[in-house]
Amino acid sequence: MDFFKSRILQNLLIFLNMTVFAAVVVRAYHIRELSVALVAIMAFLPVAMTAFLSVAIREKYQRARWAAIAVILIVINYTIWRYTGESTIGDSLADVNHALTFGQEVTVEMFMPLLRMLIMGGSLLLAVTVTIFPYNLIIVDTGLIFFLWAVDYYNQAADYVKMFVPVWVLSILLYRGTFLDETAKSLKVNKKARLFQILAISLVVATGMSFVDLDKKGLYTDRLWTYFNNMLVPTLYINGQEIESPFTIASSGYNDSDTKLGGDVSINDSESLRAKGDNPVYLRGSVKSRYTGTSWLVAEMGYTAGGRVEDYRLSVLNSITSSYAEAIKNIEIYPLSDMTSTLFNTLNTRELYFNNSIQRVFYNGDFQIYTANKESSESYTVEYYYEPVIRQELISKDFGPSVRSRNLRYLELPSYYSAESERVRSLALNVAGTAKSNYEKAVALTDYLKTQYSYTLTPGTYDPGSDFVEEFLFSETGGYCVHYASALAIMLRINGVPARYVEGFKISGEKASDGSYVIRNSDAHAWTEVLIDEDRDLWMTFDATGTVREQGEIDEPGEGPVDPATPGGEDPGEGTVTPGTPGGRPEVDPEEPIPGPIPVKETFGSMLARLFSYAAIAMAVILALMVLRKLIIVEMAMWSKSLKRYFSLINGALEEAYEVRKKGETDLEFANRLHDSGIKERYLILVGEAYKEVYGGEEGEFPERRELYRDISRRAMRLRGLPRHIFRRYVI
Structure with a gap:
């Protein structure tokens, strides 16, 4: 031992x-x-x-x-x-x-x-x-x-x-x-x-x-300063115009939609993010509401401290998802560099927080978007309500159009769209046809754009004096996600449906060896969010085309369109509503269970955790056997007719209580040095009875076996402390 x-x-x-x-x-x-x-x-x-x-x-x-x-x-x-x-x-x-x-x-x-x-x-x-x-x-x-x-x-x-x-x-x-x-x-x-x-x-x-390029990576000096400064004078509100490096898909090779829409682009396939979660989702980065005819502008907005959404929104989403198991999911975002201060989130986010960081999260409730106070490569977690659950609620009921002042920004159009003869307006109204609800109109318009227009990264440069959406709808060159998302948003607004333009990433199915999703520049995307239930402020994602990765345009841009998803078919992205017959409503069973998580390949960390769990189980079994062995030894000593086992047990207990026998010392000499008088008196009697058995051939008797063992154990516990006493008594 x-x-x-x-x-x-x-x-x-x-x-x-x-x-x-x-x-x-x-x-x-x-x-x-x-x-x-x-x-x-x-x-x-x-x-x-x-x-x-x-x-x-x-x-x-x-x-x-x-x-x-x-x-x-x-x-x-x-x-x-x-x-x-x-x-x-x-x-x-x-x-x-x-x-x-x-x-x-x-x-x-x-x-x-x-x-x-x-x-x-x-x-x-x-x-x-x-x-x-x-x-x-x-x-x-x-x-x-x-x-x-x-x-x-x-x-x-x-x-x-x-x-x-x-x-x-x-x-x-x-x-x-x-x-x-x-x-x-x-x-x-x-x-x-x-x-x-x-x-x-x-x-x-x-x-x-000394081997690290601190100019490139840096220490935590500024973060510590920010942290302690926020402790003394906490920042509760920041102006959106003061945020460093807000996200735009221009970082992936597109033109900056704040200044110029469209034009020929070349998108590389380099990696931008990693993410770990149950499902691929749309990662919202920038939400824009004001269309100028040549660009989309971000509305003036402010952000309040905190990563949790408003209580009224939570109550609505909780009531919708209460009957579904695993309706709340999470995804961890891992930026590979300090690319932006924007914190990507999903539609119907519940909460966003940094995993281990002293940075703070700021939230805008009007657009449901998040940001940090500066650029960050910190990982963070997004808790969200699984969008197919919300989608089932929205497409199973009729929500007619209504006019609320808070949604007027999502109906704004350039002044030149007011003419009744304007061809964009006529086309939008004709395509929507007899559709009544916001959802039915969005289905009809999405289906039309999917089937009638071609995808290309080289649509050419439009006339600066012309309207971007009009040029796309009535030219023969086609376009990419920015064209489709802009056209869908404007055509919905013409039909009185609040809509907004969104930029971010659409996660594909590519995974790294550790099970994380690989998000590349070719996954950068623009899509449209449509307000379906205005009373409860519930939106739905509509996507009229695929990403560069999905369209296969990375290696051969401009070689001709790739056929978009079949009308009525399911898009691989989570939360994408794909229409059936234009203006129609797909059949949905509200009681149908939501599909479970996509199996994820076991990662290095999970394998290590599994090995630790096996080791913990093995250790627990070994400890249990050792405890059982010790209990059996004690009980055998207590019930044995001979005092030999019991005498050896007591000597071990005395050693635990710091009563250590000196080299060459007899039992009687050792007994006379014991510190506790009560233990000393009974131990002398035990020595005499044990000697009677060993040297006299008679059977020794000691009726206070349990009492003496208990008193010595209590003394050992006082001297050593309970954890060490238990460890030595039952294990060693």
Whole structure:
């Protein structure tokens, strides 16, 4: 047992810690192809090497065997260390730093030498120092977390404190409960040693920072200043005009809709975002209401602090979704760079919040959009109501048009649209036909645009003096999402239906190896939101065309249109209403259950969590068996006719209560040194009865077996504390 506690358990703890350590580093640097098994092997080999080397040095017996095993492991570790491909540690660090600085993906090949060095170095450091000061393990882990946080490489470092906490708790319990029991009372904190360790950690962090381009990545200085400044003078409202870098799809290659609509564009396929969630959704970035004929302008608006929507809106959405299971979903957004201060959200968002950040969220209730107070690459979570649920509610009832002052902005048209003979107006009214409700009109107009117009990224430049929508509807060159979304919004407004123009991203089905959705510039998109239920302010997404990715226009722009989705067919995007017969209403069963989450490939983190759960279950079973074993031993000692078992049990209990027998001391001499008089008196009687059985051949009697054991256990609990007492009494 002593060998197990001082050797096996200690190195098992180091191995567990280094596995978590490696997992945090892998996630921090976004290494998506590295398997859990490989990380575990990389953590096991150096720990095993140091373990056997330590045994070979310290043990007196069978040193040759332990040394031979240690030498074999040294050779294996050296071979793995040397086999780094064409990259050295310095090259690896330089490549990783360059990739992170410029927002590129870090590959396994460039990161592997650095990871091997971290695992090997950390294992050796802990193996050498953990026996001197057990809590060095916690100090090393804290240094890693601080480093990742300080250099802004990993914005969710605080999440992985949760992964380290079980290891830290286990280390404290094991070391305080087993390894250092004999010296626990005299253990003192060496302040100079602690100071030296803090300085050493600071030196390591500072050295690591010297390799980082701080001008590119930066520290958290400005964020800390913002945080403490907001604590003293909190910002409750910001003007929309003061926001840094609001989102526009111009960042993906389109023209800026604030200044110019249309024109030939070239969209690349580079990655913009990552997202993790149950379903692909439309990510709303910018909502615009004012159409000038050549551009869409954002209305003057303000944002209030807080990421939760208004209570009245929540009550409406909660009442609609109350009968559906899993109607509230969430999606995590991971910006790959400080691209915008806009925080992407879904239609019918419930709440938006940063996962681990001191930045604040601001919300505009009129347009249901969010922003931060500055550009951010922080990840955040969007909780939202599953749009198909809301859609079923809206298309199952008739909502006639109404006029509310708050919606007049969504009906505004340029002054030149007022002429009755204007051909855009005539076309819009004819296509809507006899449709009465807002939904039926939106269905008819969407279906018309889908079937009558072609998709192209090279529609040409329109006459600056002409109307953008009119040119699209009556020219023969076609257009892309900006054309379709603008035309649908204007044609709806002509029919008295409030509509707004929206820009953002439409998530496709592409996933990375960790299960996250890959969002590219080719997923940047414009669509239309239509007010269906004006009384409850409920909107619906309508999309008259696909994204560049869906239309297949990335490699061959302008080579001819790709046939849009079949009228009446289901669009792959969540929340898209696809019409049936123009002006008609699809059949919907309100009782039909909403489909469950799309299966997601198991990620590195989930695999690690699963391994931890298995380890926790195995540990719980082992602990239960050890407790059962100890209980059986106690009961056998209590009921045995012989006092031998009971006498041995009591001696163990006295040792737990810090009554340690000196070397060569007899039982009577030991009994006379006991501190508690009541225990001392009964222990002397027990010694006499045990001697009678051992040396006299008579059966000893001691009726106060349970009482003496209980009193000694209570004394041990007072001296050691309840957790350590329970651990030693029932486990060790």
